[in-house]
Amino acid sequence: MRITCPHCGERDHREFYYKGHALALERPAADAGEAAWDDYVYLRENPAGVTRDLWYHEGGCGAWVVVTRSTLTHEVLSTEPASEARA
Amino acid sequence: MRIEGKGLIARDHRVSFTFDGVRYSGFEGDTLASALLANDVRLVARSFKYHRPRGILTAGSEEPNALVTIGSGGRQDPNVRATVQELYDGLEARSQNRWPSLEFDLLSVNNLAAPFFGAGFYYKTFMWPRAFWEKLYEPMIRKAAGLGALSGQDNADCYERAFAFCDLLVIGAGPAGLMAALVAGRAGADVILADEDARMGGRLLAETYEVDGKPGHVWVEEVLAELRAMDNVRLMTRTTVAGAYDHGTFAALERVSHHRADRGAGAPLECYWRIVARRSVLAAGALERPVAFRDNDRPGIMTAGAVRAYLNRWGVAPGKAVTVFGNNDDAHRTVRDLMAAGVHVAALIDSRHDAPEVDGVQMIRGGQVCGSMGGRGLEAITVRRTSGEERIQTDCLAMSGGWNPSVHLTCHMNGRPEWRRDIASFVPVPGAVPGLRAAGACNGAFSTAACLREGAAMAAAALEDLGIKVPQVATPDAEDTPYALEPLWAVPGKGRAWLDFQNDVTVKDVKQAAVENFRSVEHMKRYTTQGMATDQGKNSNVAALAVLADATGRGIPETGTTTFRPPYSPIAIAALGAGAEGKGFQPQRFTTSHAATVARGAPMIEAGLWYRPSYFPKPGETDWRQSCDREVGYVRNAVGVADVSTLGKIDIQGADAAKLLDFVYTNMFSTLKVGRVRYGLMLREDGHVMDDGTTARLGEDHFVMTTTTAAAGEVMKHLEFVAQGLHPEWDVSLTSVTEQWAQFAVAGPKAREVLNGVLDTPLDPTEWPFMSCGAVSVLGVVARLFRISFSGEQGYEVAVPARYGASLFDILVKRAEALGGGPYGMEALNVLRIEKGFITHSEIHGRTTAYDIGMGGMVSAKKDCIGKTMSQRPGLEEPGRECLVGLKPVGQDGRLLAGAHIYREEAEPKRTNDQGYITSVCHSPTLGHMIGLAFLADGPARYGEIVKMVDGLRGVTTLCEVVNPIFFDADGGRMRG
């Protein structure tokens, strides 16, 4: 699997650490309530199709990267730095 | 038998080899298989299950029968296909899976017992009694049914791994692959041409066709010469592209030294390549399929294409009177080539009634071979025709059931090949592997001209994808004969007709599977074990599937096919793990004091990737406890020195640095004064403790955080996640400085005295209270000093640039020793912290909360922080949770064991009575008995209670008193003094 780091270019997946869905960027307010926090910490979709997830370029530049990819075709559709992903 | 004037072998380079101890000779350019056939050795192996005599079936890597062991000792290499092993002078090969010898194999009694060993045999027989499986049945089966064996010694060979990149990867160097490489090479593309054979050319080396008006192999040499001269083309021979993976990644195995008598110092035996290609052309050719008939596995029965290959490439006739049996025109070529070489052809049997005429040979149209005779090699066959059965004396039968395109790689990413009725074969579906195009025989195009055309066309299409201009390359003239066949999978009749030679699966087995309702092809495969051995069904899949289709009354397309997974052909585990054995397994991290520590005889223990001293033994000490107790005494009574450089150190700078710390720690850091240090607790977002450590404020916008050794990487990742992902608006920079500083703990009542010996300005105790920090000068070098303690004694950590670490360690140790102290290791460090009730990852093991470790009060109410909301869930704070306590045995000699569970004194030790567990224990030399840290239900409310520790595994029960986890100097006076 090859992932295009927004800084370094296309790299082998062995350079990356996988975290999980990019939902982790949407941290609820402290008082958002139990359901919102339950969603944020524990609940994840398991889509057959396009998903967005977070990879850390640990063996590279140290950037957190949001990868949009298809779980069906393994195609990587786009990547962007996590620091710009929420804008 | 060698045929004069035929073959591409080097007749002037004779080489000598042995097989089962018998010396033979062959030529450079031979494979072990061709040399054995040239020496009329037909029996080369015993079959997997029934130990039936077997000979060479094919001339390529798909060979199911001729598996041999090469070499001995640490270089013993089992299951080598004789058809792939190149001959070299001194080669030693042995047959396998026979006892006591290949000619006389006692285990062939299995063959007589065959009626009991049919499909599903294991499932039916070895069900009962269950306990017998591991102890009796499995070892017995392994002994009787098997392949070659490893030597049991360490592998003496070395392996390597490597990475390669290209625009176009061409897999296979037959006519299609060569044409593809030529077109792409001339276009200036960055090309890799890989072929599993030692010599490129594919079938052109095995046939007598002309290409461009010259012998095929001459054309091959001309193309290769041109390709070799190109800087942009890399030719990789002996390299099997074994797997296709996502995004243009391929795995390939290069056999670097298998063909060399002298493997050379440092030379790898094999290299495991990872090739990343923007586009690829699969030109893997096709594999000929046998026909199933009674006793079609007798040595001397081979595929027709293999017979041509041995004749044309290696100048070997595999028999003196050859018969050819086929269902297609291609088989006729074998007859013509043999006759042209002067080899007697006893008969041509074509199952088709309308087969075209071949001159000069006895031809039996509409005939089928229905049996074979002979001892350990073929002597005669029986042919059935409408008029009756006929016996023909022959010592070699060349059979052809047609050709199967080598679609394997196109299946590696879930692609399912499609059935093509006209060639009665599966062909790849375009796009099955993104960026890969199939060309030539592997795409169902069987004539030489079609291969050349497709190779050029697929390369051109790939170049267009990449925006590379495609040059005009003329396709050379070549034969363009249509491929005509009439399917014939199995000749009806009694007896055993073999489909899978390697796993001993017969037509009857497949039919039986269908009868027992294993009708899905995947079930049939697993029930019969067809296609499961080292050839992975290359020779048998399609025929087995056709027999299943017939038995279930369905068509082949409806029956479907099993697909192929990587690797295309077997890869040694050693090659997959190349570079990762021994010291290559993972990096070793050494502190600057490593050499001095080892020189003192300290046993080293691994802490993550780091190596740290367990203890520093002294002459006369016979037991680690003596050393450890002595080292604890240094710190409690004099002074100890320990290298703490392995703890993670993260430099945090920026206007929002304090904000970041407030957010990742449960407690406040924005209120920390410059020049002060604070202990911090870090939670995961789910409310459990992630890590702890101290953070020092070096300047208004400048902190240095300490993490535990184990969690350094995890914490850095976490901080980067917060800074980049959650708060990209903050001005904060994170840099690991773990490696920049060598840091030493100097602890004990005489710590200050030792430090004053190296500090350029002596410490003023009023300026250096507990939890202070700042810059100092150590023997003229700018350094950092932190007054912190993990031992409970007056403690400092001094950090110097790492280049001075080794030197400073020596000086500190020397000065400590002069004061009755010395270096201490991890054992003593652990005892010191347990005596003080300080936690490590033994306690913050991922399932404990701040509340559990008695630090609930550290979760600040004034701010949000990672993990705060979830830590306040009722279940994580409620009474009854197992919380940190100290335990000491009732009586001085009681044993405590980490991992043991705790029960009420009178309770039966069973799960429902479980009250908690012990995480850390040690013998406290300070207190004179064992102590432990434990998590106990409602623990802090139970000080003074007697509980029972039970270690079921080691059979130890100890009564303990629940106490405060701070065993020593509870008010911290020594630490602050």
Next chain:
Amino acid sequence: MDNLVAKSPCAGLLPLTVGRSTATEVDAGKMTMVSPRKGHAEALGKAMQSAHGLGFPAPNSAGTAGEVRAIWFGHSSALLIGTEPADGVREAAALVDQSDAWAVVRLEGAGAEDVLARLVPIDLRLVSFPVGATVRSKIGHMSGSVTRVGEDAFWLMVFRSMAETLVHDLKSAMEAVAARG
């Protein structure tokens, strides 16, 4: 009188020549991690240019000006080598001394590319990785930095504590390449 003696990361391990490649330790002098403060990237580039003669390097590139180098080193950082950062740089960036944090090895010779093809999962051939190109990637199992400093010369950097593993991995790869001739 006690005296602190400096020891380099690869002391006693290098130099090493096998076949057509040679590895030597580099004393790079002062190394400072430079990370622009929020909103100061442009100012930092200008400050570096005027004080040190080279700008803040673009991703995957390394600049040189006389004895001074700036190697791109991460998503928002570069390593300034061979000089004390000037005051202007100090104002626009977070600076962290890294002079002792990295083992720096120069690998050179006709076999260098082949050696690195065994250790680094990146295309480092001259055509795709020219002089002045740099990457943060893996060297064997280590996170590291690879910079091409000459037609057949590279700088390899790994954590100081891993110097021995770097030399071990390099030696194995150099021997394997040499054995192929």
